[in-house]
Each structure stands twice: as structure tokens, then as C-alpha cells.
Amino acid sequence: MTAAGGTLSRRPVPRARGGAVQSVRDSLVVAQRNLIRMMRIPEVVIFGLIQPIMFVVLFSYVFGGSIAVGGSTDPDTYRQFLMAGIFAQTVTFATAGAGAGIADDMHKGLIDRFRSLPMARGAVLTGRTLADLVQTALTLVVLAIVAVIVGWRIHEGLLKALAGFALLLLLGYAFSWIGALIGLSVRTPEAATSGGLIWLFPLTFISNAFVPADNMPTVLRTIAEWNPFSATVQAARELFGNLPAGYPVPSAWPMQHPVWASLIWSLLIITAFRALSVRKYRSATA
Amino acid sequence: MPGAIYAEGLVKTFGDVTALDGVDLDVPEGTVLGLLGPNGAGKTTAVRVLTTLIRPDRGKAVVAGIDVLKKPNEVRHAIGLSGQFAAVDEYLTGRENLSMVGRLYQMSSREAKARAGELLERFHLADAADRPAKTYSGGMRRRLDLAAALVVSPPVMFMDEPTTGLDPRNRQALWEVIQELVAGGTTLLLTTQYLEEADHLAHDICVIDHGKVIARGTSDQLKARTGGERVELVVHERQHIPLAVEVMRPFGKGGFTVEEHTRKVIVPVSGGARLLAEVIRELDTRGIEIDDIGLRRPTLDDVFISLTGHVAEAGEETLEQEGAGK
Ligand SMILES: Nc1ncnc2c1ncn2[C@@H]1O[C@H](COP(=O)(O)OP(=O)(O)OP(=O)(O)O)[C@@H](O)[C@H]1O
Ligand SMILES: [Mg+2]
Numbered sequence: 098m099t100a101a102g103g104t105l106s107r108r109p110v111p112r113a114r115g116g117a118v119q120s121v122r123d124s125l126v127v128a129q130r131n132l133i134r135m136m137r138i139p140e141v142v143i144f145g146l147i148q149p150i151m152f153v154v155l156f157s158y159v160f161g162g163s164i165a166v167g168g169s170t171d172p173d174t175y176r177q178f179l180m181a182g183i184f185a186q187t188v189t190f191a192t193a194g195a196g197a198g199i200a201d202d203m204h205k206g207l208i209d210r211f212r213s214l215p216m217a218r219g220a221v222l223t224g225r226t227l228a229d230l231v232q233t234a235l236t237l238v239v240l241a242i243v244a245v246i247v248g249w250r251i252h253e254g255l256l257k258a259l260a261g262f263a264l265l266l267l268l269g270y271a272f273s274w275i276g277a278l279i280g281l282s283v284r285t286p287e288a289a290t291s292g293g294l295i296w297l298f299p300l301t302f303i304s305n306a307f308v309p310a311d312n313m314p315t316v317l318r319t320i321a322e323w324n325p326f327s328a329t330v331q332a333a334r335e336l337f338g339n340l341p342a343g344y345p346v347p348s349a350w351p352m353q354h355p356v357w358a359s360l361i362w363s364l365l366i367i368t369a370f371r372a373l374s375v376r377k378y379r380s381a382t383a
Numbered sequence: 384m385p386g387a388i389y390a391e392g393l394v395k396t397f398g399d400v401t402a403l404d405g406v407d408l409d410v411p412e413g414t415v416l417g418l419l420g421p422n423g424a425g426k427t428t429a430v431r432v433l434t435t436l437i438r439p440d441r442g443k444a445v446v447a448g449i450d451v452l453k454k455p456n457e458v459r460h461a462i463g464l465s466g467q468f469a470a471v472d473e474y475l476t477g478r479e480n481l482s483m484v485g486r487l488y489q490m491s492s493r494e495a496k497a498r499a500g501e502l503l504e505r506f507h508l509a510d511a512a513d514r515p516a517k518t519y520s521g522g523m524r525r526r527l528d529l530a531a532a533l534v535v536s537p538p539v540m541f542m543d544e545p546t547t548g549l550d551p552r553n554r555q556a557l558w559e560v561i562q563e564l565v566a567g568g569t570t571l572l573l574t575t576q577y578l579e580e581a582d583h584l585a586h587d588i589c590v591i592d593h594g595k596v597i598a599r600g601t602s603d604q605l606k607a608r609t610g611g612e613r614v615e616l617v618v619h620e621r622q623h624i625p626l627a628v629e630v631m632r633p634f635g636k637g638g639f640t641v642e643e644h645t646r647k648v649i650v651p652v653s654g655g656a657r658l659l660a661e662v663i664r665e666l667d668t669r670g671i672e673i674d675d676i677g678l679r680r681p682t683l684d685d686v687f688i689s690l691t692g693h694v695a696e697a698g699e700e701t702l703e704q705e706g707a708g709k
Contacts, residue, residue, distance in 0.1 A: 209470045
């Protein structure tokens with residue numbers, strides 16, 4: 098009996114490029130794989146959109162008018178103020194996605210394939226976080242459109258607004274590395290999802306995202322002002338021109354220089370959590 | 384000089400289970416080692432250690448001349464792996480799975496696609512090439528995984544139960560692929576529950592149980608150890624059994640096995656086919672009607688059972704397939 102395809106040609110193992118080029122290339126190959134999966138399971142992306150859209154609508158119509166921002170209880174003032182907060186909260190949800198995805202991968206056979214290939218070390222993780230970044234960007238676009246529909250506007254020009262979105266995405270990317278570490282540390286995707294979400298609630302609520310921090314008790318206010326999350330929210334608000342006229346800018350350094358603070362925080366998180374995750378990945382025995 | 388796959392004193396424990404308990408292996412370049420053993424013997428663990436997936440607690444492993452513990456990444460350039468459980472992405476099509484692996488081997492996108500096409504043909508997956516692997520049957524997934532292990536042709540290959548779940552035609556086709564690979568100089572470590580497969584493909588066989596090597600040698604050496612040839616006969620009438628035993632006694636080398644319910648008498652002999660003719664004549668003269676008679680040599684199954692003290696637990700699917708194949 099002969100097989101249909103005739104003899105299989107021999108293919109010597111190509112030489113590894115090694116270094117940064119291979120690292121980038123391998124990460125993109127893995128990212129592409131994750132994006133294909135995303136397109137084949139669109140439910141995940143769609144459910145990921147519903148929650149922030151509900152937040153936009155609920156917060157701006159239910160709370161708008163009862164929360165004073167810069168001395169004004171005008172619902173529209175609150176709506177303008179709120180959007181950067183919801184955008185920032187949305188990007189941090191990438192944590193749970195990345196965590197669940199990686200936990201899932203680690204317990205499926207495919208990880209053995211990856212780990213037996215001469216791939217760049219961090220590529221499985223970087224590929225995942227890059228794919229999540231694309232998903233986050235898509236979510237932000239849809240969310241911005243919904244925000245415009247309910248009356249949100251930018252006032253500082255398109256370039257600054259884009260810079261605001263870039264900072265938001267960078268924060269999301271940073272958080273997906275925290276998610277990666279969580280995903281590598283737990284046994285199931287379910288645990289990674291809940292473990293990736295619970296700590297986000299205190300983090301996003303003890304911040305300036307939904308209410309100005311100046312009404313909080315001193316301890317909480319200090320936490321809120323130094324919260325990496327607040328820095329990005331404040332920076333985005335500035336860049337979108339969404340800070341109401343009478344809004345007092347707190348004296349804490351990150352609130353005075355929110356763009357820098359946001360950049361520094363995000364880069365620090367990426368550096369630290371990427372290193373920890375890659376180390377964990379290499380020692381993990383799936 | 385140590386072989387292409389070399390291991391010395393490998394020990395690996397999981398909690399209080401000792402999966403490997405001092406395993407030594409030495410597979411000369413260009414040969415096939417069949418690793419046999421009952422379920423839980425430590426075969427997969429040995430493969431995972433040698434393919435850099437887990438670190439042993441103790442011991443030394445060298446693959447393609449590279450120290451597995453010191454330079455795992457270099458070893459990955461020299462090996463191909465098809466694990467016991469298919470390592471494919473369910474949401475990717477067969478083609479996408481294979482070209483992804485090709486690209487991770489640093490092939491260009493075009494090269495990777497071409498190779499994927501070639502492998503899909505060879506493994507009879509061309510018709511299903513553009514369906515997500517999720518929709519594949521068990522045997523199709525298995526073949527996709529084997530194809531992924533062969534995207535490049537590394538000098539050393541590991542296959543953990545490669546033909547489990549394959550139908551007879553596909554098993555045959557894989558055997559051909561393996562023989563081609565080995566003819567081309569590849570060294571292969573193969574685990575299997577199909578002893579016939581080890582007999583067919585492996586130059587050397589190594590039997591492990593409870594993490595220890597309990598026997599090694601060529602298939603013929605192992606069979607010789609288990610005992611020589613024997614005559615097995617089935618009489619038509621149960622009351623003829625004692626008579627048959629009496630007739631056989633002068634031909635035998637001592638020791639009889641009688642299976643009453645199948646009316647079978649087994650006698651170890653030496654003397655080959657000529658002796659068989661004499662036995663038949665003698666039985667005929669005595670008027671003993673026989674349903675079946677034959678000269679049997681021990682199979683690897685016999686070797687396995689006598690070594691490990693229990694039947695190879697091939698699992699139900701295996702038995703069904705053996706049945707279907709005949
Ligand atoms: N990750 C693990 N955690 C705990 N125990 C393990 C682990 N992997 C293997 N074992 C144990 O180690 C022993 C050897 O397992 P292994 O998978 O190597 O057996 P095997 O010879 O491949 O068996 P099979 O024929 O069923 O595939 C078993 O007792 C198994 O339960
Ligand atoms: Mg096994």
C-alpha cells in the first residue's frame with residue numbers, strides 16, 4: 098500500500114535568526130494565531146463590548162446630575178468627565194482576557210508544541226498580549242462611537258485625542274501583562290478570569306475615574322491620586338479637553354503631570370510583569 | 384561515543400509517584416528505539432524529559448550531542464515531537480496549524496504554506512485542510528499532529544504512541560513515512576502499545592515498568608528470552624484431551640498447558656515444521672480429530688506479558704481497531 102502523496106521531501110531545520118528579529122517575528126506569528134481564533138469565536142469580542150457600553154449609558158443617564166464635578170451638577174458636564182474613566186476601565190479588562198487565554202493555552206496540548214519548538218522565549222506571551230491589544234483597540238473604537246452618540250466631545254483637537262487613546266491602549270497593554278502572570282499562576286481559565294477581575298474593582302473605583310477624588314477621605318484620596326489608573330484617566334481627560342472649568346487639579350505629582358505619570362507607570366508595569374511572566378512561563382511545566 | 388539519544392539515571396517524581404526511577408537509554412544514530420511498557424510505566428514522562436518539556440530531578444540526557452538540561456533551546460533545533468495527545472489549535476484549520484509551525488521554524492510565509500500543502504497531501508488531510516481542526520475526527524487530529532512534527536526534518540524525532548487511534552490504512556501509511564525518515568538517517572524514539580508495530584519498526588526495544596528498564600534488546604533477543612517455539616492444538620472433542628497429551632508427550636520438551644474450555648493443548652517443542660507433520664500423522668493414527676493445529680513462536684505480546692506480569696493494557700479502542708483491521 099502506498100500513501101497518496103508519494104514520498105515526503107526532507108526539510109533541514111532552518112537556521113535560527115535568534116535575537117530581537119526572531120523575537121518580534123515569532124510574537125507576530127503567535128499574535129496572528131490568536132487573532133484568527135478571535136475571529137472564529139466572535140462572541141468573546143461581542144460580550145466584551147456589551148459591558149462598557151452599558152456602563153456608558155447607565156452612568157451618564159443614572160448618575161449624571163447627582164454627582165458634582167467642579168462644582169457643577171449639570172448632567173452633560175458629568176458625561177464629558179466620565180468618558181475617560183470608562184475608557185480606562187474598559188482597557189484594564191484586557192487583563193482578564195489575557196489571563197484566561199494564557200491559562201487556557203497552558204493546559205491544552207498546543208503549549209507542548211510551542212515549548213518543543215526553537216521559538217523566542219517570550220513569544221507565546223507577547224503574541225497573546227499583542228492580540229489582546231488589537232481587541233482592546235477595537236473595543237475602544239466602538240465605545241468612542243457610542244460615547245459620541247450620547248453627547249461626548251473632544252475639545253483639544255484630533256492629535257491630542259489620539260495621544261489620549263494611545264495612553265489608554267498602553268495602559269491596557271500593561272495590564273494584559275499583569276493578566277498574563279495571573280493566567281500562568283492559576284490552574285484554570287475560569288480562575289484566571291475571576292482572579293483577573295476582582296482586584297480591578299477596588300483599583301478602578303478608588304480613583305478619579307467615576308467621581309473626583311477630592312471628596313474622598315484623606316487616605317483614599319492619596320491612594321486615588323497615586324493610582325496608576327488615575328494618572329491615565331487624568332491624562333486622557335486633559336488630552337480630550339474634558340476637564341470642567343472649575344475642576345481643581347490636586348497637588349499630587351501624578352495629577353500635576355498626568356501624561357508623564359501615565360507613561361512611566363505603564364512602562365514600569367510592562368517591564369516588571371513581562372519579566373516575571375516570561376520567567377514563570379519558562380519554569381511552568383504544563 | 385554515545386548515541387543520538389542518550390540518557391543516564393533519569394529520575395522524575397511527581398509528589399509521591401516515581402514516574403522515572405533511574406532510566407538509561409542509548410539509541411544509536413539512524414536507528415529506531417521502541418519504548419514499551421504498561422500504562423503509567425513512565426514512557427510519556429521519559430519523552431517529555433528528552434524533549435525539554437520537563438526537567439528530571441536527577442540524571443543526564445544528551446540528544447543529538449547536546450546536553451538537554453544545559454542547552455534546552457539548542458536541543459529544540461534538533462528534535463521533532465509528536466506527543467501522546469494531539470498538540471493542535473482547534474480553531475485553526477489544518478493548513479493554518481501547519482504553516483504556523485513552519486513559520487515558528489523561521490520559514491518564510493510562502494515556504495511554510497508550501498510545506499503545509501505537501502504534508503496535508505501526505506497525511507490524507509487535503510480534503511479537510513481548510514476546516515478548523517475542531518471539526519476533525521480523533522484520527523485526523525492525530526495525523527495533523529504528526530504532520531506538525533514533520534514540518535522540518537530534524538535529526539532526532541520522538542513519537543509518543545503515534546498510531547493510537549489511526550485506522551489500519553493510515554497506520555500503514557505512517558509506518559511508511561517512518562521508514563522513509565529512518566532510511567534518510569533520522570533517529571527515532573517511538574512509544575507504542577501495538578507490539579506488532581515495535582516488531583515492525585524498531586531496531587531495539589526497551590521495556591519499562593514502574594519507571595525502570597526491565598528488559599532491552601532486539602525483538603528476536605527478547606522473544607528468545609521468553610521461550611522457543613511450541614505446538615498449539617485444538618481437539619474436536621473435549622474427552623480427547625488426555626489422549627492428545629499422551630500423544631504429544633514424546634515430542635515435547637516438558638511442560639504442558641491445557642485450556643479445558645477452548646480444548647487447547649500447548650506444548651513447547653523444538654524441531655520445526657517436520658515435527659509438526661509427525662505430530663499430525665500420529666494424532667491421525669490414534670483417531671483424534673483436531674480443529675486446529677499450528678507451530679507458534681512467541682510474539683512480543685508474550686514477551687510483554689511474561690515481563691510485566693500483566694496483559695498490555697491497550698484500551699478498548701485499540702482492541703476494536705485490531706478487530707476491524709483483520
Ligand atoms: N504531571 C504529572 N503529575 C502527577 N503525576 C504524573 C504526571 N505525569 C505523569 N504522572 C505519573 O507518572 C507515572 C508515569 O506516567 P506516564 O504518563 O509517563 O506513563 P506512560 O507510560 O506514558 O503511560 P500510558 O501508556 O498510559 O501513556 C504515572 O503514574 C502518572 O500518573
Ligand atoms: Mg503515555
